[in-house]
Amino acid sequence: xxxxxxxxxxxxxxxxxxxxxxxxxxxxxxxxxxxxxxxxxxxxxxxxxxxxxxxxxxxxxxxxxxxxxxxxxxxxxxxxxxxxxxxxxxxxxxxxxxxxxxxxxxxxxxxxxxxxxxxxxxxxxxxxxxxxxxxxxxxxxxxxxxxxxxxxxxxxxxxxxxxxxxxxxxxxxxxxxxxxxxxxxxxxxxxxxxxxxxxxxxxxxxxxxxxxxxxx
Amino acid sequence: xxxxxxxxxxxxxxxxxxxxxxxxxxxxxxxxxxxxxxxxxxxxxxxxxxxxxxxxxxxxxxxxxxxxxxxxxxxxxxxxxxxxxxxxxxxxxxxxxxxxxxxxxxxxxxxxxxxxxxxxxxxxxxxxxxxxxxxxxxxxxxxxxxxxxxxxxxxxxxxxxxxxxxxxxxxxxxxxxxxxxxxxxxxxxxxxxxxxxxxxxxxxxxxxxxxxxxxxxxxxxxxxxxxxxxxxxxxxxxxxxxxxxxxxxxxxxxxxxxxxxxxxxxxxxxxxxxxxxxxxxxxxxxxxxxxxxxxxxxxxxxxxxxxxxxxxxxxxxxxxxxxxxxxxxxxxxxxxxxxxxxxxxxxxxxxxxx
Numbered sequence: 155x156x157x158x159x160x161x162x163x164x165x166x167x168x169x170x171x172x173x174x175x176x177x178x179x180x181x182x183x184x185x186x187x188x189x190x191x192x193x194x195x196x197x198x199x200x201x202x203x204x205x206x207x208x209x210x211x212x213x214x215x216x217x218x219x220x221x222x223x224x225x226x227x228x229x230x231x232x233x234x235x236x237x238x239x240x241x242x243x244x245x246x247x248x249x250x251x252x253x254x255x256x257x258x259x260x261x262x263x264x265x266x267x268x269x270x271x272x273x274x275x276x277x278x279x280x281x282x283x284x285x286x287x288x289x290x291x292x293x294x295x296x297x298x299x300x301x302x303x304x305x306x307x308x309x310x311x312x313x314x315x316x317x318x319x320x321x322x323x324x325x326x327x328x329x330x331x332x333x334x335x336x337x338x339x340x341x342x343x344x345x346x347x348x349x350x351x352x353x354x355x356x357x358x359x360x361x362x363x364x365x366x367x368x369x370x
Numbered sequence: 371x372x373x374x375x376x377x378x379x380x381x382x383x384x385x386x387x388x389x390x391x392x393x394x395x396x397x398x399x400x401x402x403x404x405x406x407x408x409x410x411x412x413x414x415x416x417x418x419x420x421x422x423x424x425x426x427x428x429x430x431x432x433x434x435x436x437x438x439x440x441x442x443x444x445x446x447x448x449x450x451x452x453x454x455x456x457x458x459x460x461x462x463x464x465x466x467x468x469x470x471x472x473x474x475x476x477x478x479x480x481x482x483x484x485x486x487x488x489x490x491x492x493x494x495x496x497x498x499x500x501x502x503x504x505x506x507x508x509x510x511x512x513x514x515x516x517x518x519x520x521x522x523x524x525x526x527x528x529x530x531x532x533x534x535x536x537x538x539x540x541x542x543x544x545x546x547x548x549x550x551x552x553x554x555x556x557x558x559x560x561x562x563x564x565x566x567x568x569x570x571x572x573x574x575x576x577x578x579x580x581x582x583x584x585x586x587x588x589x590x591x592x593x594x595x596x597x598x599x600x601x602x603x604x605x606x607x608x609x610x611x612x613x614x615x616x617x618x619x620x621x622x623x624x625x626x627x628x629x630x631x632x633x634x635x636x637x638x639x640x641x642x643x644x645x646x647x648x649x650x651x652x653x654x655x656x657x658x659x660x661x662x663x664x665x666x667x668x669x670x671x672x673x674x675x676x677x678x679x680x681x682x683x684x685x686x687x688x689x690x691x692x693x694x695x696x697x698x699x700x701x702x703x704x705x706x707x708x709x710x711x712x713x714x715x716x717x718x719x720x721x722x723x724x
Contacts, residue, residue, distance in 0.1 A: 183552065205443060213434040223432060231442050235449040285429035290421070326426035329392025331385050351383060359379040 186250045193237075194244040205234065208254050211328070215255055218323065219262055219283045229261045252334035255324075259338065284319040286311050303361070310357050318354035325351055374409055381419035391423045396553040444492055519543040520561075523672020525648070530555075533568040537649035539593075540669045562593035564649045567607075580614030581629060590621075591646045598631030603645045643690065653691040653699065663687055663703065671696045672716065679722035 181189050181203040192200035209230060216226035233254070237244070247253045288308050290300070314322070317339075324330045324338055336347040371380065381387050390398040406413055520526055520540050528536040531549055538544055542561025550556075550572065558577040567574045569587020576583040578594050588607020594600045602611055603626040610620045615633045626640040644654045653670055655663055664675045673696065685707065691699050696718075700711040704720065712719045 205446075209439065209442065210434045213438070214428060214431065217430050217432045218428055221430075223438075227438055227442055231445045231449075234442075234446045238446065238450060287427045287429040288425050289427055290425050322426060323428060325388060326392070326423050327428055329388065331389065348383075355379060355383060 186248060187246060190244065190247040190250055190253075194241050196241050201238065204250060204254075208251055211251065212254055212258055215328070216258055216262060218285075218320075219259070220266070225265070226262070229258060229265060233257050233261050249330075249334045249337060251328070252330060252337035255328075255338035256340060259340075283316050284323055286314075286319050286323060306361050307358060310361060313357065314354050318350060321347060321350045322354055373405060374412065376412075376415075378415055378419050378422070381416065382422055387419070388423060391420050440489075440492060440496060444489065448488075514548040515545055516548050517543065517545045521672060522669050530557075532570065532572075532574075534574065535566045537564040537566075539563060539648055540672065559592055560594065562591070562648075564591045564646055565589060569607075582612040583609055584612065585609040591649075593645075600627075600629040601645070602627040602629070603640050605642070605646065647690075651693040653694065655687050655689050655703075657686045657688055659686055667696070667699065667718075673713075673718050674716060675718045675720065677720050677722070679724070681722055 181192075181200065184192075189200050189203060193204060212230050213223075213226060216229060217223065220226055237257075288304065288311055290304055311319075321335055321339060324335045325332075330338065332344050332347045332351070335341075335351075336344045339347065339350075341347050341350075376384070386398065387402070390402045402416075406416060518526065518528055518538060520538055520542055522541045524540050526538050528538055528544065530536065530546060532555055534555070536544060536557075539562040542559070542563060544557055544559050544563060546557040553572055555572050555574040556577065557575070560578075563576075565574075565576065565585075566589045567585055567587050571586075574585050574587075576585075576592055578592055578600055581600055583590075583592060583602055585607060588609060589605045590607070590609055591603040591605070592600070593603075602609065602621065604621040604623050606623055608620060608622070610618060611627055611629070612618045613629060613633060613635065617633075617635075619627065619635065619637075621627055621637070624639055624642075625637050626645065627635055627637055629635040641654075641656065643652055644656045647654045648670075653666065655666070658666070660677065660681055664677070667673065668675055687703055687706070689702055689706075691702070697713060700713070700718065700720070703709075704711050707722075708724070710721045710723065712721070
């Protein structure tokens with residue numbers, strides 16, 4: 155009697171083609187390497203999965219370096235078109251997200267170098283890239299010593315370089331590993347990603363330690 | 371440097387820690403929760419580090435709208451078709467020309483019409499996909515539970531979706547999800563069952579009352595008696611038992627854990643035939659007093675037993691029956707003690723003439 159629902163499920167699979175949601179189910183247990191291999195071999199479901207999983211985060215990431223949303227949309231479109239054309243000869247990819255971030259970053263840089271628009275060369279504008287919002291739970295901010303501390307942290311963050319902010323956002327907002335960051339930012343070594351983060355946070359370190367001592 | 375010596379800046383640069391905050395999974399949660407239990411004094415520091423990590427956000431957070439999602443997808447697929455129709459030489463050309471070209475083409479009237487109809491078709495397709503989505507997602511959001519219950523006098527074997535097998539004793543009940551989740555296999559048990567668990571990475575948890583028995587791959591017997599005591603007997607592998615009051619103990623093969631309702635527990639050895647013989651249809655009495663004999667018979671055969679006449683306080687019975695009819699068992703018991711029995715359908719009367 156308990157077999158009924160299962161049977162229905164199987165019927166389902168026979169009647170309908172594999173939809174987005176099913177491709178998610180099939181692929182989410184697989185490693186990035188395998189998914190990428192399947193995509194490279196021409197597996198359309200693997201492409202659906204990759205598009206669905208990463209297109210939104212790619213767009214958000216792109217928006218951190220360029221304010222023109224149409225332009226980012228075009229770039230994302232182009233990198234996917236390009237990837238689909240290269241199917242069959244794509245190299246192994248350990249982290250799909252990091253790899254896509256890398257090629258989107260490249261595409262945006264390439265486009266902005268080509269375009270005659272002054273906007274992207276404007277140092278003021280570049281400095282706005284990868285801006286960080288340091289948001290706190292409101293109940294914490296109400297506490298006086300936290301308020302002061304977070305104000306200090308916000309000032310420290312505003313003094314970071316663009317590259318440092320990019321690395322920190324990849325680490326905290328995107329939850330990437332150092333290895334993934336080194337791929338996305340095209341560092342030759344993982345060590346370099348660590349260095350950038352450590353240096354960026356070293357200014358925060360003194361702030362944080364004095365405040366945590368205050369508490370004790 | 372060990373985690374216990376970490377200060378906040380060590381935590382917020384530690385990959386394993388950040389992964390736990392941002393992408394928690396079974397492995398890192400298991401570790402960090404354990405670690406915090408061991409170092410409760412570090413909890414405030416860990417919380418502060420976690421808050422800091424979570425506080426860092428993109429200042430700009432524009433939405434990738436559904437329209438953009440669909441439009442981009444469509445353009446990508448459309449480029450594919452163009453590529454196929456036109457000569458392969460095109461791929462050598464820089465790609466960024468591509469969108470400019472489609473943009474220009476868009477302003478030609480007929481192309482525009484075609485594009486619009488493609489978009490409409492695509493919307494239908496998307497709608498269809500959305501419909502499709504529903505039945506698939508149901509088993510995920512709403513976990514269907516399967517319940518199997520045996521009345522007295524009936525035993526059963528249940529095969530789980532992961533290949534594990536459960537022998538469910540009479541008068542017992544087991545409940546499990548129709549499909550186990552990706553990181554956990556969990557069942558709840560009332561009464562007695564023997565488990566043969568397929569070894570795999572997902573832990574298998576038997577919940578009996580408020581006690582949790584966790585294993586990876588092993589065979590063991592769980593019996594919760596009506597007086598509230600729980601007996602966990604391990605045959606192969608390893609199990610760990612978490613009691614409701616938070617203590618935890620592990621068992622080695624041939625060990626049995628006896629957990630009293632009060633929460634006290636001890637370990638003993640056990641006679642396999644006595645404890646797990648039931649699954650192979652061995653009915654075993656081992657110096658059993660009358661109430662226990664009665665209970666076992668009632669459960670095994672699904673009958674009701676009445677005792678007429680008194681019985682010596684020190685009366686016990688030992689014996690093993692393999693796949694025997696009730697009548698033969700009763701005959702065996704009564705013969706050794708000089709008692710008589712009478713079976714009337716489901717009602718059994720044992721009379722002691724002395």
